[in-house]
Amino acid sequence: MGFRVKLFLLGWAIIISNSINAQVLPDVPNAGVNDTVSYSNLSSPYHTTLTFFHNLQEENFRPEVAAKALGGDLTDKRAVNQAVELKQIFDGKGVFVDIDNIPNEHDYVDSTHNYQAKYFFDTNRLPMIFLEKDGDNWVFSRFTVAKIDEMHKDTYPYGTDKLLNLLPKIGQQEYFGLHLWQLVGIFILILFVFLAHKLFTFIVDRGMYHLSVKIGYAHVAEKYLLPVARVVSIYFIVLLLDLFIRVLQLPIEMIAWIAILLNAAKPFIITIVFYKLVDLLSAYFERQADKTESNLDDQLVPLVRKTLKAFVVVVGSLFILKEGLQVDIWPFLTGLSIGGLAFALAAQDTIKNFFGSVMIFIDKPFQVGDWITSGDVDGTVEEVGFRSTRVRTFRNSLMYIPNGKIADATVDNHGLRQYRRFYSTITITYDTPPELINVFVDGLREIVKSHPKTRKDYYNVYFNNMSAFSLDIMFYVFFEVPTWGDELQARHEVLIKIVKLANELGVNFAFPTQTVHMETFPEKQGSSPVYEDNIDHYKKRLDAFVKSEMGKK
Structure with missing residues (x-):
């Protein structure tokens, strides 16, 4: 009976084997005396990983052997299913496992995790998948095995996991290095993305524009909202690509790069959206500034717009590096903080002038056009910048006064006099x-x-x-x-x-x-x-x- 079960599982595995991609495996150079031809070895993190991925390749598909890397007391069918799903998780996330970089030590410990006998593959994208030593063998941790179903649904959400078994039925013939079902899937995906783009564009251009016209914001919608909405529609298309490209089970080298590009595209598009929203927010600020009598607000709006755009670009770049390109930004931020401290010490006057300008914009001791007197300064304010204030003197000369100096000085604003x-x-x-x-x-x-x-x-x-x-x-x-x-x-x-x-x-x-008083002459009258x-x-x-x-x- 056990033989029939194994034979049935082997036949089922052959049917779905073409949906499984192989990680690039080495020719096992210097693998040690424990290596065997069957690639069934759990003596180190290296050998366990090699056993798992090698036995799930198309040309050597033996999921019952790969399932040994899961350890535990799983039944044969359950172990095979979870082994296949775990491999699909690696492929769907685009995680390329370089076998040569995995430690080949029986007593390996991870110094970054309190010197425990564990090995993590990718702590950023797959933080719940790691190996641990169980007795004399290295196997996937019990925590990882318990989370396989959850991680598989997260990798293939909204029922897309069912396509993993449906699409291979289209055909297994190979063309240009891909199976027929993969080529058909690519064509369907391109067609679907094209139709989705047309649908999103129609909804955005027609629906949102007509709605804005009805409520009286046609100009705002055309100039600010439509560009943002179009970028958002592109973001939804990227989400669709990221969702369905995993189902095609493309070669891991290809899917790894595609995953990097799609993961980088998401924060990049979001950065563009917020960059454009800054213009919309600035337009609102300009409208509010026009309602005030102060001219200082009119100069503050462009400065705020530039500052917000710079902030969006910096934060967006950090997210692109961290979430998209999987770059560890903490060393960069640490170095940036140390460099920022050194820069702050070297640029004390500049920082003082910057905060002086902030206080001027907040307190509004004067505005553009006011006649002010402060120490040797006596003239009309022409412009207030982030570093200095420009004053036109009554000699028609131009004076640039650092804002830090103005913030600390006594300013007599003649322009604010009521009388x-x-x-x-x-x-x-x-x-x-x-x-x-x-x-x-x-x-x-x-x-x-x-x-x-x-x-x-x-x-x-x-x-x-x-x-x-x-x-x-x-x-x-x-x-x-x-x-x-x-x-x-x-x-x-x-x-x-x-x-x-x-x-x-x-x-x-x-x-x-x-x-001079003199004697009055009769013939001469006084001057009074x-x-x-x-x-x-x-x-x-x-x-x-x-x-x-x-x-x-």
Whole structure:
């Protein structure tokens, strides 16, 4: 009965043998005295691996011998099934096992795993598959054997594992080094990918675009969403290729390279998607920046866009190296951190300026177009960069100030003033009567009240000092204007009206003089003006001035 079972299993194994690829095996040079012609040897990790893969090659298909590498008390049929599935896991993952690099030591220990008697094939792609020493033999660990079914479903998901037995029934003839069923499978896969690409493109270009038009985002969809969606459709095609290419069981040398390319293509496409999404996010930031009055936001958006794109490229490159090309990036990151520390020490000023620019963008002490004063800096801000701020001085020269210096300095932002102060002392002669001084002061206040750009709730116009040569009137007002040019224009208008008011009332402005008093001659009158004694006379003249000058506004 046992012989019939073995014969049945051998016949079944021959039927499915063409679906199994062989790992490249050596001619067993220097294999040791334990090597046998039957390749049934479990004395070391090398011999166990050789026994397993050699007996699952097409030309020498003996799965019942390969199943010995699984160890344990498995029944013959169960062991054969799991041996075939384990081999398919290696092939589906594209893991190439170089037999020559496997240790040929009976008492081998793994120094990276606490010096245990274990051997791992590929800790990145197959972390659950490893050999361990069981008594005098090296076999696949009990943990590995217990996880074979789970790993096989993960390698061939969504029922694709059934195709492993269906496709070989198409035909076993060989053409160009491949079986007929493999060639047919490649043709079907190409046709399927082509149709899937057309379907995804139709859904993206037609469905998403028309949906965006209906909700009023046609421009955004055409410029930003459609390019991203098309790249995403390519990502789904890569997933389909990665899913079905394993079923074809191509030669391991070929499938290993294909697996590397497909694994690298996934993070690469995702990197492109996020790179394009940065443009969409930047467009949203630009729209929000346009709603604010600050011009600093408009300059911040391009800098944020460049920074995010650089970050996406760096992170995406690391994922491509780690997930796609299976490169251990930890030594690189360790070296990068040490090099980054050295770079940081050598570029302290640059880093200080960078963080200074960050503080400027966060605190917003000024914006483009503001007039600022900080130490020797006095001018209008033209541009704020990541390293320095560009200020146009009133000499029309250009100053570049490191942002680190500005962040630590006191900045007087004239551009953020709501009001611009104007303080002046109006000096009149000592012979001006008190009544006329009061009328003149009232006229000055009317000028402030009537001007459209002066602050009406706070100003001070008073006769407040008697200096050596004049009577001083404090003229303290504020202009509500945005720029220095508008302030100068407002001053000009107010001062012109003050001069007109003085001329209308006959008020003389004082200036530094020395008066020599001499005996008065009957035939010579003094130089001092003659003022009216009636105060109503001056009030009438003030009313006439107000009607004629203020009424124009």
